């Protein structure tokens with residue numbers, strides 16, 4: 001290699017593998033540029049009020065992907081990724097787009113038309129994703145089209161395979177690389193003015209106007225940086241002002257019937273135990289919305305129909321005008337594993353669901369309310385749980401603030417005692433009063449149960465088991481829940497010893513979790529700690545492990561701990 005370079009007069013032609021890599025780099029840059037420009041135009045258009053948020057190709061691709069995801073995959077993602085599912089989807093999309101870009105580049109190198117055909121396929125998929133969003137017209141494709149044009153234009157910098165230097169004997173090569181130019185860019189950019197044609201065998205290699213490898217690499221770099229910059233900029237443009245602005249303008253009614261919290265006694269002062277009330281920013285989030293539904297209070301309406309005597313449509317001002325209650329309720333996800341954190345407790349403000357249903361007057365035989373958001377998520381709730389006197393709310397407030405957008409703004413359901421997937425519909429806009437034997441809700445279709453009372457359970461927050469603790473007084477503590485029944489006792493077991501009662505906090509009602517603490521006099525050694533709860537009806541938490549599918553996990557939360565002298 002070294003002798004060849006020294007012997008010949010021009011730089012060596014790059015091997016085919018590296019030329020392919022160059023083409024792939026330009027292809028990736030073309031995709032990055034296309035998306036960056038499309039995202040920027042979509043964001044600007046959204047900002048100016050011309051486009052819906054769905055004009056963003058990334059947003060619509062992500063949501064369309066979730067929509068076509070088969071049930072088993074959705075279950076797997078919810079189970080193993082939990083709240084990281086959107087992050088994982090984003091990473092998967094990025095990887096797919098990079099690979100697609102590389103393929104476009106390599107195809108373009110082989111044949112221009114093949115490359116453009118691949119671009120067209122990508123554009124059609126993205127266009128389909130955008131148009132498949134509800135209420136989106138062809139005009140929303142403009143950002144995508146402009147981005148694709150920019151990306152396709154960048155592909156002209158892919159050096160074609162036909163321009164690869166032939167493996168010709170050295171003496172047949174260009175005598176003066178400056179005069180003739182080579183694919184590696186030693187000639188003049190663009191070739192204009194170069195005395196082309198002096199040697200026809202070389203002229204074919206250094207065809208005038210063909211991009212050199214160096215130009216290709218420069219185009220890849222500039223395209224990638226420009227695309228990333230445009231994409232980054234698009235993220236700085238405040239997105240759909242709609243929901244956020246609408247929320248900022250909300251004034252929750254001041255006249256609210258609150259709960260008497262004077263008897264509440266918490267363990268909030270014990271470090272490491274979950275606080276009794278979960279701040280909104282720390283509250284877990286689980287849903288099928290890749291990007292947040294953008295409802296405004298002006299748009300919002302709930303339609304109550306189906307097996308009712310009176311069909312009702314209620315809007316936001318009418319909902320706020322109804323008597324307002326604030327109730328603390330602990331929400332739990334059915335996918336919460338033993339010891340998991342898909343649980344949180346908040347003060348919810350809203351109107352009573354039973355009173356609203358009382359006005360709609362469900363017909364004889366109805367046993368279910370199928371609630372839905374505007375994107376097609378559905379949820380089946382037993383009519384009885386909504387009308388038996390418990391504090392089921394159409395909530396507009398969470399911990400004193402208007403409902404955060406990610407927790408269902410402007411209106412969601414909160415029903416004490418039921419897992420979220422069968423009761424807590426966010427962005428709720430539709431209630432069909434019906435029968436369980438007539439409908440199937442979103443997760444039920446995917447193998448989860450139709451009804452979902454929350455299972456009695458408990459979690460150990462401290463110690464964490466990550467680090468050894470010192471012998472002596474060790475605080476063991478956490479939370480326990482049996483929404484709408486209430487927790488009577490929490491017990492701790494060390495190895496196979498007796499179950500010992502922990503001290504339990506005093507909650508505001510049976511609808512929230514309790515905190516608990518147990519002071520353990522620990523001697524040096526290695527131990528297994530377990531906790532279990534007993535509810536106010538005397539039932540003990542099930543010790544046998546079961547998976548979260550179809551209706552919630554059972555089993556004790558336990559951990560190993562080392563106590564040092």
Ligand SMILES: Nc1nc2c(c(=O)[nH]1)N[C@H]1C(S)=C(S)[C@@H](COP(=O)(O)O)O[C@H]1N2
Nearest residue numbers: 284285286287288333373420421424425426
């Ligand atoms: N519209 C809508 N509402 C939904 C869901 C959803 O996917 N879409 N997920 C439900 C599930 S499974 C749970 S556990 C709770 C979680 O509510 P949070 O995100 O406010 O904690 O919302 C419920 N409401």
Ligand SMILES: [Mo]
Nearest residue numbers: 333334420421
């Ligand atoms: Mo859930």
